[in-house]
C-alpha cells in the first residue's frame with residue numbers, strides 16, 4: 689500500500705500517473721485537509737482518503753507532498769504511528785532527509801525527491817537522494833514509482849537545492865519565456881492566439897530537437913543563426929540586456945530560497 693500525504697497539485701499529479709502506470713486505486717491512500725477534496729479524489733480516481741495517522745499505520749511507502757512549511761507538523765503528526773520499516777519519500781523543496789529522520793525519531797529510510805509539474809504528462813524530471821538509513825532497495829522502490837511519470841536521476845543530496853532551482857522550478861521559466869515571446873508577437877501586431885500557437889510549437893520543436901538529436905544546444909542555436917541575419921539581431925539584444933546573467937542570478941536565488949525553506 690502506498691499513501692500520498694498532502695494530495696494537492698503535485699500529489700494528485702503523481703497519483704494520476706501511478707494509476708496510469710497500472711497501480712490499482714485500492715492500493716493507494718490519499719490524505720487531504722478538506723472533506724470536499726477527499727470526495728473529489730474518490731470520485732475522480734476511486735482512491736480512499738484517510739487520516740495521516742491511518743496512512744502512517746497502513747502504508748508501506750509514504751509520499752509526503754505537503755508544502756515545506758507544513759512538513760514539520762505533518763511529521764510530528766505521523767511520527768507516533770509510523771512503524772520503523774516504512775519507506776518515507778519526501779517531495780518538498782528544501783526539506784532535508786536529516787530533518788525528516790530527526791522528526792520521525794526512528795532510523796526510518798527516507799528518500800528525498802524533487803520532481804516537476806510535467807509529471808502530469810509523464811514528462812517529469814525527478815531527482816532522488818537517499819537519506820542516512822535508505823539503501824539501494826529504497827532508491828529502486830522510489831524509481832519504480834517515478835519512472836512511469838518521467839525521467840529519474842540519482843543525485844547527491846548536496847545538489848538537491850540546485851536541482852530544485854533548475855528542474856523543479858524549471859518549467860516556470862519556460863512558461864515565463866513563452867509569455868514574453870507572445871507579448872513580443874502582440875507588439876508586432878500578431879493576433880494573440882496565433883502568436884501563442886507559433887511560440888508553443890517552437891518551444892516544443894526545440895525541446896524535442898534538444899532531447900532527440902543528441903546535439904549540444906550551442907550547435908542547435910548556431911544552426912538557426914545566419915551570418916548578418918535575423919536571429920543574431922535578436923541574440924545581440926538578449927546579450928545587451930544581460931539575459932544570460934539574469935538566468936544565472938535567478939537560478940542562484942531559487943537555490944538560496946530552497947535552502948531557507950528548510951528553516952521554516
Ligand SMILES: NC(=O)C1=CN([C@@H]2O[C@H](COP(=O)(O)OP(=O)(O)OC[C@H]3O[C@@H](n4cnc5c(N)ncnc54)[C@H](O)[C@@H]3O)[C@@H](O)[C@H]2O)C=CC1
Pocket residue numbers: 693694695696697698699719720721722740753754755756758761762779780781802803804805856857
Ligand atoms: N508545484 C510545483 O511545481 C512543485 C512542488 N514541489 C513540492 O511539492 C510539494 C507540494 O506542492 P504543491 O502540490 O504545489 O502544493 P499544494 O498546496 O497544491 O499541495 C499541498 C497539499 O497538502 C495539503 N496539506 C497540508 N497539510 C496537510 C496535512 N497536515 N495533512 C494532509 N494534507 C495536508 C494541502 O491542503 C494541499 O492540498 C511542496 O513541498 C513543493 O515544494 C516540488 C516540485 C515542483
Ligand SMILES: O=C(O)[C@@H]1CCC=N1
Pocket residue numbers: 781852856857
Ligand atoms: O516554487 C516552489 O517552491 C516549488 C518547488 C519547486 C517548484 N515549485
